[in-house]
Amino acid sequence: MHATLMFIVRDGQVLLIEKKRGLGAGKINGPGGKIDPGETPLQAIIRETQEELCITPHTPRKLGELRFAMSDCPDILCHVYRADDFTGTPTETDEAVPVWTRLEEIPYQRMWEDDRHWLPLLLDEQTFLGKFVFEGERMLWKEITTGVRW
Numbered sequence: 001m002h003a004t005l006m007f008i009v010r011d012g013q014v015l016l017i018e019k020k021r022g023l024g025a026g027k028i029n030g031p032g033g034k035i036d037p038g039e040t041p042l043q044a045i046i047r048e049t050q051e052e053l054c055i056t057p058h059t060p061r062k063l064g065e066l067r068f069a070m071s072d073c074p075d076i077l078c079h080v081y082r083a084d085d086f087t088g089t090p091t092e093t094d095e096a097v098p099v100w101t102r103l104e105e106i107p108y109q110r111m112w113e114d115d116r117h118w119l120p121l122l123l124d125e126q127t128f129l130g131k132f133v134f135e136g137e138r139m140l141w142k143e144i145t146t147g148v149r150w
């Protein structure tokens, strides 16, 4: 499965979501989701951000790739984007609740266990490749490489 994530950073805050359904429901994450057939990762992350929060990110930059091996989905490749602005008003949808969060108050305890290992890199504008093995929602193994060229 190929998927995407978006983190919009503006005025010392990052725009997160509380996910209402699907994989990771109830967790805090960035907007994102699966890439549809025929879509590029960039097209997918713009569509997912529009669908989940009713906003359009400006000039998304890909900073990371994450590879997850999970019990029920052995190979997820997730393209991770950052944007510094957007058009529209973040709005709750049936998929997500927008959660503006101060950069020093990111609720890692409510997020996937891997996020604390790479989200600080994205916020610091570093590029990264992360590989993670999960059993259920428990992270068993991780490897992070920084300074990757995309």
Ligand SMILES: Nc1ncnc2c1[nH]c(=O)n2[C@H]1C[C@H](O)[C@@H](COP(=O)(O)OP(=O)(O)OP(=O)(O)O)O1
Pocket (backbone or CB within 6 Å): 003, 004, 005, 021, 022, 023, 024, 029, 031, 032, 033, 034, 035, 068, 076, 078, 112, 113, 114, 115
């Ligand atoms: N371990 C981990 N950390 C951080 N983020 C994620 C994971 N595993 C994941 O799957 N994810 C991300 C990757 C995607 O952005 C979402 C999962 O996508 P999903 O909600 O299933 O995709 P949608 O296309 O929105 O789903 P439906 O429309 O089919 O409900 O989580």
